[in-house]
Amino acid sequence: MSLPKTLAEDVARNLVMVARLIDEDPEQAYAYSRIALRLASRVAAVREAAGFAAYATQKYAEALAEFRAARRMTGSVELWPVMADCERGLGRPERAMAMAGEPEVQKLDKAGQVEMRLVAAGARRDMGQIDAAIVTLQSPELASSSVQPWTPRLRYAYADALLEAGREDEAREWFGKALEADKDGSTDASDRLAELDGVEFVDVLDDDEADAADETAPRAEDGPEDGSAKA
Secondary structure (H helix, E strand, C coil): CCCCHHHHHHHHHHHHHHHHHCCCCHHHHHHHHHHHHHHCCCCHHHHHHHHHHHHHCCCHHHHHHHHHHHHHHHCCCCCHHHHHHHHHHCCCHHHHHHHHCCHHHHHCCHHHHHHHHHHHHHHHHHCCCHHHHHHHHCCHHHHCCCCCCCHHHHHHHHHHHHHHCCCHHHHHHHHHHHHHHCCCCCCCHHHHHHHHCCCCCCCHHHHHHHHHHHHHCCCHHHCCCCCCCCC
């Protein structure tokens, strides 16, 4: 659907702000998405952006509605995994599992299929099926030595599931593998490894500030700061 030039520019500016803020300030990104939605609710890209902004602020029912609208407009299946994750967010993991078995999954690209696997494993964990979650994550993509954009998250999810199952040694191994693949720091695998190894991090800045406060605090023999006589 085409928009008049001025309106299209206004919509585009708001969508740019959504993309810019969604990670650092999701509430503000959501506000911009609502403006874009008021201006052009019949544009699929606007509905999709509104869906991701709502998802980032944990407004899962709203996000799901927007994703469904975008999918109706485009016919694309690429939003299928995040739609399933919205069902998890709404406390309906069984619906997410049902979506994982739908024909739409076979139409996803490799990244989408891995994302769907992560969502399905999460749904299994939501239902207390930790062993099934572990099996769900076991895949050629997990076993591959090739590092893809999804590799750190897939390895991390597997390590986390292993840890929940009490398989600590294996979990440590896979957190290590996640860290090796995580060049952008998209996971906290290093912190999880340190936690397993019993390493505690001390905030040096806080310690320095505390020492400075001790040095500047008035001593008893100095008397009150206002110079008044002691009682």
